[in-house]
Amino acid sequence: MKIAVCVKQVPSDNKSLMDKKSGTLIRNGETSVINPYDLFAVEMALRIRERVGGEVFAFTMGAGSAKKVLIDSVAMGVDGGYLVSDLAFAGADVFATAKTLSEAITFVGGFDLVICGRQTTDGDTGEVAIALATHMNICGLPFVNEVVEIDEKNITASCDFGKHNAITKCPLPAVISVDKDCGLPRIPSLRGKLSAKKAVFPVISLDDLFDKNNNNYGLSGSKTSVLRIYNTVFETSNNIIKEGGLEFLKGKFESVKKGDL
Amino acid sequence: MEIFQISDKYIDYNKDESKFVGNSSTISFPTSCDEVVEIFNYIKNSGEKITAQGSRTGLVGAGVGLVSHTMSFEKMNKILDTTSVGEEYIVKVQSGVTLGQLREHIKNINENVDFLPNPTEETATFGGLFSHNAKGMNSLKYGGVANHINSVKILFSNGDVKTISCDEKCSIASSLAEQTTMIELLAGSEGQLGLILELDVILRKTPSNRWGVMFFFNRVEKVVEFKNYVNNLLEDNNNVDLSVFEYYDKKTLDIVGEWKKTSSKLKSIPDYRSEFQSAIYLEIESELEEEIEVALMEILDKFEAEGGAESDTWAGVLPSELEKFQHFRHAVQEGGNSAIQNAKNIDSSIFKLSMDFKLQDSMLEDIINRNVEILKKSSVEYFVFGHIGENHLQLNLLPNNVDEFQHAKNILADMCEYNIKNGGTNFVENGVGKTRINCLNNVVNKEFIDNIKKVKEFFDKESIFNC
Amino acid sequence: MAILSVDNSKCISCGICEKSCKFQGVKIENKYPIFNDNCTFCFECITACPTSAITVLGLEKKEFDTTLWSGVMVYLEIKDNILSEVSKELIGKARELANTLSEKVFGVVINHNINLEELKTCGVDTVFVAEGEQFADFKLDLVGDCLHSIIEKVKPSIFLVGATNQGKTIVPYISVKCETGMTADCTSLEIDKNGNLIQIRPAFGGNIMAEILTENSRPQIATVREKIFKITVDVKTQAEIVKVQGLEVVSKYDVLKIVKKAVDSDISHAKILIAIGNGVKKKEEIAVFQKLADEIGGELCSSRALVEAGLMPQSRQVGLSGKAVSADLMFAFGISGSAQFLAGVGGVKTLIAINADPDANIMTIANHGIVADIFQTSAEVLLSLRKK
Known part of the structure; x- marks a missing residue:
């Protein structure tokens, strides 16, 4: 089985990210890591490979520094990776990102399964996986918390729809997005970590793709645009309620009971 | 100067990680050296003993007061000064500053240096870390906390506040003391030889x-x-x-x-x-x-x-x-x-x-x-x-x-x-503290105990600190 | 391809662009701004530049006739045979947006065994209903293609979907099929002076708010989580029901089984928490707090002291050596707020502390602090909840 895993480089820890005084993102030292949700995707890919045999390749879209997440993936045991990188791809929204990944994965070709993490800690939309499946015109299984069965033809997975899991079967090739419930990601082995440093990753650029029209990618290919960005004003009212504390509390409990947070 | 009764409100301060329970009846929270001296004089004059306390992360009850006043250093938590010395840094901290606090501070200075010993309890104060000469997993290479302290400001039982630097030799005549520096003697003394007020912590280049x-x-x-x-x-x-x-x-x-x-x-x-x-x-x-x-x-x-x-x-x-x-x-x-x-x-x-x-x-x-x-x-x-x-x-x-x-x-x-x-x-x-004092006789020889007694007598004849 | 470019003749080297960038995507080097990989094309620098020296090149002006698209459509999700809460919330918001645009509100429901009576009074102008056994279990291609054909016919300008797992699955599918934009987890929706939908959402873990536009495609799709908007149903409006024929399509998906999930009592996942601390000393004293938790659908948790005293299980400990929690709301009774405990509540959105001691550390970080006896207070609150 040939499996593709989509991984992304993101800023490391959201809380310490913001410089309170300037209101900007602090980027220094080790502040770019592999998206924590993607570690679960890599782990799922490796477990499936252990189950049915095959090869796993990581794909990441980004600038040269994104190579690090490919190295991390190989250290965990992935067989190889591709850096999807071109100036034309920059500034992509979900639509354009999914388009780019679908073209890149199709270019390398031969994949039975594509695995994505549920969402990223920076963009947070959680929509790339199904958008990718739709661009590729293949099935997509969302919120997978268990792969029940898999063979060369089909995959059966448990999809979490909130209060219930839908055990769904569909033909391969397919895309699945996995959540944190499907098994703790492994820590790279020593051999894995040592050999990953030497791994070489082919770069996939616009010219490699079937659709070479650069207006379909990056900022030009995005369907949404950013109007404004501003810092969130955090409510830090640490007020001690002097009078009527009990009434306040009663009121709060009552609204919560009604379902109004 | 505020001295509080340990009633329900401060009951947790009579306990540390070892779960050893003390019985101090009063507690203070000085925020500066002057306040420490003021409270010390007051307590000394009243004839009571003093137990110094950090974050209560200790495992042997050394910071738990037994028939003494508890002086908590948790509010003496300011980082006072940072100086660079070649590739290293010296950070002057009050003794209530925690390891975690220092690590946050280091992120703002330079990512190539660190406080190299790695005791796992990051909420411990430097006063506590020094008093136990805490070691981490990497003591194999880096030794204990004391190896990375440039100087210590300490209040002795006679009321003197002295700054002891790391090359100062020991001045007590005892077979134990002749081979050590003052810092080596003070580190690991579990609060028995003086009240630690400030420390100059050395940050070294990380490998x-x-x-x-x-x-x-x-x-x-x-x-x-x-x-x-x-x-x-x-x-x-x-x-x-x-x-x-x-x-x-x-x-x-x-x-x-x-x-x-x-x-x-x-x-x-x-x-x-x-x-x-x-x-x-x-x-x-x-x-x-x-x-x-x-x-x-x-x-x-x-x-x-x-x-x-x-x-x-x-x-x-x-x-x-x-x-x-x-x-x-x-x-x-x-x-x-x-x-x-x-x-x-x-x-x-x-x-x-x-x-x-x-x-x-x-x-x-x-x-x-x-x-x-x-x-x-x-x-x-x-x-x-x-x-x-x-x-x-x-x-x-x-x-x-x-x-x-x-x-x-x-x-x-x-x-x-x-x-x-x-x-x-x-x-x-x-550490030995209060939980293991009874084992000491089985563990070390008489000469060692005699030496410790001599050192204690020299520094704290009236036995004011942390007995 | 688009790139940001500086007209050096206009640049006055003021450095405002560098200061305005939240991502350190532009730095002044040798007097002029240089853009790097961190740039997210948010264009804050373009707006901030006092001499308009920065422009974006290579961005093709797109032609799309938005006038053909009109109305605000809401995806109506059915949960346990009735309209889901979030759908109701979105109907109210849709009406507000539609009124600003002087347009209509539509609903679309694709399901099996649909309660048409409920739909007639749900507050929309027209409901498009596709009913059939084939829709009984959610299958992405069947629902998605049916929705696609309805959207192509009705041409709503805006399409709102509740950010449930089902909603988050249908939206990317339909967005790609319609070749249009989608924005997830919006916390606010407004109409700008051109009649476009401004979609406002948090990014980078909530540190930043972004305002997004879908200017050159339709519909403008946004997902919104539960309880962001309040339910404001207009019962006077009687909706017209329009039945839609399902497409003759065989699904590629096969739903083998639906498995109901067990109740999750893991405190790290709980949205509402009641935390008890040192103020609680005896086993009997815990009961009132458990009852409060049950009344509001929350979980009970505690600080380390109670776990060590054997009064609470380790699995319910919050703090450095316990669990980190991320509840929307936590009521902390008799908790002093040690560093140990606070290390576990960084993810809590609103913390209300009740403590007899006004100087307790927790009072300095809680959103609201109430100085009171925890037993008296909890008993009175429980009594008042039970009366209602």
Whole structure:
């Protein structure tokens, strides 16, 4: 089985990210890591490979520094990776990102399964996986918390729809997005970590793709645009309620009971 | 100057991590050296004793007041000054500053330096860390906290406030003191020789390359051979240093495995097979990337040649990756405490009994291979872990009830004796404090105790501090 | 391809662009701004530049006739045979947006065994209903293609979907099929002066708010989580029901089984928490707090002291050596707020502390602090909840 895993480089820890005084993102030292949700995707890919045999390749879209997440993936045991990188791809929204990944994965070709993490800690939309499946015109299984069965033809997975899991079967090739419930990601082995440093990753650029029209990618290919960005004003009212504390509390409990947070 | 009654409000301040319960009736929270002096004079004049206290993370009750006033340094938590000295930095801190606080501060100065010792309890104050000369896993290379203190400002029992720097020799005439510096004498004195007000902490350059690797063993007999191989390989290697070399026995792995289920901090540590019989964790450092990788390959080849599976290793390089291994080590302590909690709830006199041993090779091997009669016959559960690289292991006994508690005390005493007979020494890395004072007689010789008495008398004749 | 470019003749080297960038995507080097990989094309620098020296090149002006698209459509999700809460919330918001645009509100429901009576009074102008056994279990291609054909016919300008797992699955599918934009987890929706939908959402873990536009495609799709908007149903409006024929399509998906999930009592996942601390000393004293938790659908948790005293299980400990929690709301009774405890509550959105001690550390970080006896207070609150 040939499996593709989509991984992304993101800023490391959201809380310490913001410089309170300037209101900007602090980027220094080790502040770019592999998206924590993607570690679960890599782990799922490796477990499936252990189950049915095959090869796993990581794909990441980004600038040269994104190579690090490919190295991390190989250290965990992935067989190889591709850096999807071109100036034309920059500034992509979900639509354009999914388009780019679908073209890149199709270019390398031969994949039975594509695995994505549920969402990223920076963009947070959680929509790339199904958008990718739709661009590729293949099935997509969302919120997978268990792969029940898999063979060369089909995959059966448990999809979490909130209060219930839908055990769904569909033909391969397919895309699945996995959540944190499907098994703790492994820590790279020593051999894995040592050999990953030497791994070489082919770069996939616009010219490699079937659709070479650069207006379909990056900022030009995005369907949404950013109007404004501003810092969130955090409510830090640490007020001690002097009078009527009990009434306040009663009121709060009552609204919560009604379902109004 | 405010002195508070310890009523319900401050009841927690009469206890530390060891769960030893004190009986101080008053407590103060000075925020500056002047306030410390003011309160000290007041208490001294009233004839009462003083126990200095940090974050109460101590494991032996040293910071818990017994028939004394408790002076908490938790509000003396300002970082006063930062100076760069070549590639290093000196940070002046009040003694209530915690290790965690300092680490946050370091992020803002320079990412290439760090406070190199790594005691796992980041909420401990520097006053406390110094008083116990705390050591982390990497004491193999970096020693204890005292090795990284440039000077200490201390209030002595005669009311003098002195700043002692690290090269000041000791001025007491006693066979013990002649060989040491003042700082070496004061570090680890557990608050008995003076009140620590400020410290100049040295931040040194972090090694360019640092790897942390965990090796899981299916067969216990392979551990000692592996340990010897690693030691020999790196002993003569001038470019690569072994900075951490830890051992975890099967029960230790089980305890951490249990603890993992309820601690969010350990979420990032994957599950490991219950069949593993023991594990070794090592960290190696070098300025040369290639040298360190060559060394690691040789160690890995040896591990695999002796039957270790490639997938039974965990490796990390980045601080965030190494942090997982640090959390693992900390979990040994927390998990151990939790394991005894049930017994403690039934009978509060029960606590986890432990002892550190410096062992001769043969006894080290026997303990690891589970070949020690005393332990084989023990009906009490126990776990063993420690700095295998230096032949230091810590034995922890987990009695389930009062009867087992008595057995456990006997087992511990027997092991101490057995070790001494085999040419080893017994010591207490986390301090003696109040919980282990009774064991001291069994553990060290009379000369050592006499020397300590002389030192105490010199510094604190009236016995004001922390008795 | 688009790139940001500086007209050096206009640049006055003021450095405002560097200061305005939240991502350190532009730095002044040798007097002029240089853009790097961190740039997210948010264009804050373009707006901030006092001399308009920065422009974006290579961005093709797109032609799309938005006038053909009109109305605000809401995806109506059925949960346990009735309209889901979030759908109701979105109907109210849709009406507000539609009124600003002087347009209509539509609903679309694709399901099996649909309660048409409920739909008639749900507050929309027209409901498009596709009913059939084939829709009984959610299958992405069947629902998605049916939705696609309805959207192509009705041409709504805006399409709102609740950010449930089902909603988050249908939206990317339909967005790609319609070749239009989608924005997830919006916390606010407004109409700008051109009649476009401004979609406002948090990014980078909530540190930043972004305003997004979908200017050159339709519909403008946004997902919104539960309880962001309040339900404001206009019962006077009687909806017209329009039945839509399902497409003759065989699904590629096969739903083998639906498995109801067990109740999750893990405190790390709980949205509402009641935390008890040192103020609680005896086992009997815990009962009132458990009852409060049950009344509001929350979970009970505690600080380390109670776990060590054997009063609470380790699995319910919050703090450095316990669990990190991320509840929307936590009521902390008798908790002093040690560093140990606080280390576990960083993810809590609103913390209300009740403590007899006004100087307790927790009072300095809680959103609201109430100085009161925890037993008296909890008993009175429980009584008042039970009366209602």
